Amino acid sequence: MKKAPPRDLFRSYLTSPLQKPDVAIEPVAATSIFEKKIGYSVNEAAYALGLSEKTIRRAIRGGELVSSRIGSKIVIQLKNIEAWLTNKESHT
Incomplete structure (x- = not known):
């Protein structure tokens, strides 16, 4: 029987030892990830915001x-993420 791949390949990638990339990686603004979707999973929101789940x-x-x-x-929802971030900014 064929062994199933890890459930979350991205998470397993993050927990592997860090290696220097062969090419330069350009930073991407967090808002670019939100341009097409209006609803996000906890994992997607955490990744897009650079926070933990x-x-x-x-x-x-x-x-x-x-x-x-x-x-x-x-x-x-995107509007709730934006409201949360705005609220966080006003409290700092």
Whole structure:
């Protein structure tokens, strides 16, 4: 029987030892990831914002970041991410 690949290949990539890339990587503005979608998973939001999934989940549990549950998935609307970030900026 064929062995299934890891469930989250991206996460396994992040936990592997860091290697210097062969080519220069250009930084990408966080807003570019949000240009086409209006709803994001916890993983996608964390990646786009450069935060951990734990931070995003903590904000959701604490009522700071509004989300919806669709089946077993947590979905965060773009407008709620923007509102959360604006609120964070005004408190710092």
